[in-house]
Amino acid sequence: MKRAAAALAALALCAYAPAMAQPTPSPTPGAKPQDTEQWKPVPPVVTPGATDAAPPSDAIVLFGGKDLSEWVSTKDHTPAQWQVKDGVIVVSKTAGNIETRRSFRNYQLHLEWRVPTDVTGSGQARGNSGLFLASTGPGDLGYELQILDSYKNETYVNGQAASLYKQAPPLVNAMRPPGQWQTYDVVWTAPTFDAAGKVKTPAKVTAFHNGVLVQNDFVMAGETLYIGKPYYKAYDRAPIKLQAHGDPSPPISFRNIWVRELP
Ligand code: MG
Numbered sequence: 001m002k003r004a005a006a007a008l009a010a011l012a013l014c015a016y017a018p019a020m021a022q023p024t025p026s027p028t029p030g031a032k033p034q035d036t037e038q039w040k041p042v043p044p045v046v047t048p049g050a051t052d053a054a055p056p057s058d059a060i061v062l063f064g065g066k067d068l069s070e071w072v073s074t075k076d077h078t079p080a081q082w083q084v085k086d087g088v089i090v091v092s093k094t095a096g097n098i099e100t101r102r103s104f105r106n107y108q109l110h111l112e113w114r115v116p117t118d119v120t121g122s123g124q125a126r127g128n129s130g131l132f133l134a135s136t137g138p139g140d141l142g143y144e145l146q147i148l149d150s151y152k153n154e155t156y157v158n159g160q161a162a163s164l165y166k167q168a169p170p171l172v173n174a175m176r177p178p179g180q181w182q183t184y185d186v187v188w189t190a191p192t193f194d195a196a197g198k199v200k201t202p203a204k205v206t207a208f209h210n211g212v213l214v215q216n217d218f219v220m221a222g223e224t225l226y227i228g229k230p231y232y233k234a235y236d237r238a239p240i241k242l243q244a245h246g247d248p249s250p251p252i253s254f255r256n257i258w259v260r261e262l263p
Helices: 002-019
Strands: 060-063 071-073 083-085 088-090 098-100 106-114 129-135 142-147 181-189 199-201 204-209 212-219 253-262
Touching: 106 129, 129 181, 142 204
Parallel strands: none
Antiparallel strands: 060 253, 071 098, 083 088, 088 253, 106 181, 106 253, 129 142, 181 204, 204 212
C-alpha cells in the first residue's frame, strides 16, 4: 500500500511538473554556434510586387485586368462568360460559376472583390458569391470561403463574409462598406488521401480579410455543404472556383487575382 501511495504521489508530481520552472539546459561541452547553422538549400529568390497586393515574380496571374483566359465555365468547361469591364470582372449570375483552367494542390492566393454601392437585400441575399479553394465538381461542390456583404448585415455567423461556409465563422468581421475593394489572402493546404480514398491529412486554411487574420490554420471537417454535415471526397488537384450565387442583389466584381503554388 505504501509503495502504491508513493507511486501515486510521484505520478501527481509528474502531472504538475510542466507547471514548475525548468532549469535552462546547458549546451553540450564543445558545441559551437556553427553546429546549428543551415546553409543549404538556399531559398529561391522571389521579387515582390511593387505593392504587397501586386503579384510577386513567381505568381500565376489568374486575372490581371485584361481577360478571362485563365477561367472556364464550371458546368461545361467552355470559356468563362462573365463580363470584363474597366479592368474588373463582373459576375454573371445567369452564366453560372467559373473556375480556373489550371488545377492546384497547395497554394497562396490573393484576390480582391467589391460589393456594389447599390447593393440590395439582406442576410445571404446581399452580395453573395464565394471563393472555392478547391472545386471538386459541378455547381457548389468544394471548399467555400464565403463572399458576402457583411457590412452591417446580419446572417448566421458561419455564413458571413470570410467564414468557411457552415464550418468556421471568421475570427473577426473585417468588412469594408459596399463600394470599397476587399482583399482576401489565403493559404490553402489541400487534404491528402490514401489509395483507398481515406483522408490522410485534412485540409487547412489560413486567411486574411483586408490584412486582418480571419482564419488561423483552421482544420476543415470536409467539403462545405449547404445542407448536412461536411465530409471528404478524395481528389488530387482541383481548380479554384468563383460563385455566381442566385440571389437577386446586383452582382459583385473581382480584380487582381494571383496564386503561388506551394510544395
Ligand atoms: Mg456564397
